[in-house]
Amino acid sequence: MLWGIQASFLSPALALILVDLFDATTAEVGWVLAAYNASGFVFSLLIPALADRRRDYLGPMLLCGVLTCLLAGALSIVTTIPLAAIALIVLAGPAGVGSSLLYAHLRATGARPADVVNTRAIFSVAWIAGPPLATFIMGSFGTRAILVAIAAVAILGMATTAAMMRGKHGGTAASGPKTEAEPGEAVGKLGIVLIVLAFVLLQAGNFTGMSIMAVYVTETLHIDIIWAGIALGVAAALEVPALLIIGRIGERVSPLVLIATSCLAGIAYYAGVAFATGPVALIALQILNAWAFAGIAGVGLTLFQQLIPRPGLSTGIFQNTRRIGAIVAGPVIAIGAMTALEQRGIFVACAIITAVALVVIALAARASGRRAPR
Structure with a gap:
């Protein structure tokens, strides 16, 4: 739920953040979003692949939460669109991989497909509530307030991930031997x-x-x-x-x-x-x-x-x-x-x-x- 809320806060509001805080033109918004999505494309292959090698998905998830907090701080401090673009490419690209790592962790620890689908349903619930709540926050407290909210949700997600890491027993790969062909x-x-x-x-x-x-x-x-x-x-x-x-x-x-x-x-x-x-x-x-x-x-x-x-x-x-x-x-x-x-x-x-x-x-x-x- 927390990963879903975090994504549903940032994605719909990102264009408005660029326009309101950095006076970005429509063309600049398009180029920045293209660069940000290209970064996300690369990191969504690179980070999970590295996590596969270590068989550890919770540690990188925790790092994604840290990067989200750094992103919120960076967008609150910088004043120009090029710096905002760099923050999105360097920080938001890898930070957005967190939810993918959650599904990978479920699979690696032996979760049934039904468990993964049910978790995806919770992610959808977050998207029903997230965008209206984000617009309410921005309308009531200003555009910068959504950055504070994103950081707060990320901190809660980090706390949850840390609790999962403490409660992990016997490694992340708990799936038993296969009895039928995948x-x-x-x-x-x-x-x-x-x-x-x-x-x-x-x-x-x-x-x-x-x-x-x-x-x-x-x-x-x-x-x-x-x-x-x-x-x-x-x-x-x-x-x-x-x-x-x-x-x-x-x-x-x-x-x-x-x-x-x-x-x-x-x-x-x-x-x-x-x-x-x-x-x-x-x-x-x-x-x-x-x-x-x-x-x-x-x-x-x-x-x-x-x-x-x-x-x-x-x-x-x-x-x-x-x-x-x-x-x-x-x-x-x-x-x-x-x-x-x-x-x-x-x-x-x-x-x-x-x-x-x-x-x-x-x-x-x-x-x-x-x-x-x-």
Whole structure:
């Protein structure tokens, strides 16, 4: 919960922090966020990989908390956008790896996939409450106040991590001997590449739909912008029970089958939004959106941990499918808007790339079926 609150405080408020505290232009905000995300991409591979070698994930988590406090202090002290950018690249990039390390620690200590999914559901709960609370803090006490709040949450997270370190018995790797083949062994390297590709496409579709929603609601549906916030809030709220359901059935149903159902839900959601005419349909369709993203976030996380035997690296690669998907979202928006359907074409494009992801998942499943008898 603390890691989720910390992320939900910083991510939505970062652009506003740059504008209010450092007088950044829109272009400068874009370049700084690009550099910050590039740093996060690198560190989300490097730090977990080093943690894998030491089989210690709690120590680096503690370090991520320290870096978060240093980041809040640095952004409070510096006065220019270049210095703020350096702070984000050097401090925020590695600090953001903390939640990945938590999931890696769960996997390394023998947690069941259901436990990991349930933990991801708690992270989602934090994101429901975090952004509204962050805006309240900034509106009531000023933009700098959110930096104090981020540091305070980070300190609480460090205290929790330290308690976990004290309570650890017999090392971090507590998983027993395997009694059956891991999915990664059956799928093979080609299957892993296909699944990574599929998740980049799924993340791109989700990121595109989320990013364009406010514009779509006002310019295409011609309804108040508040409906965009309501729609995304409903989806986030429904995501929690969806994750809990997936956690319960995930041990009885193949993860590739669950991902396939999420793809089908995503295709139906994007197609529905593309031809929606009012707020009622938009809100009702969020049921499909919640199931689609719960599959990406919940099943995807545990699937990557099973495919790649190194818990830190596997979680880092999964997190980076989101970053790459965000990059792909730009061309999806541009190309979709240039069609005869205009902005509706963006959601049609999302449905198409989700359908392509479903085909790729099916190819990965076939690879698994061919290798299983061996």
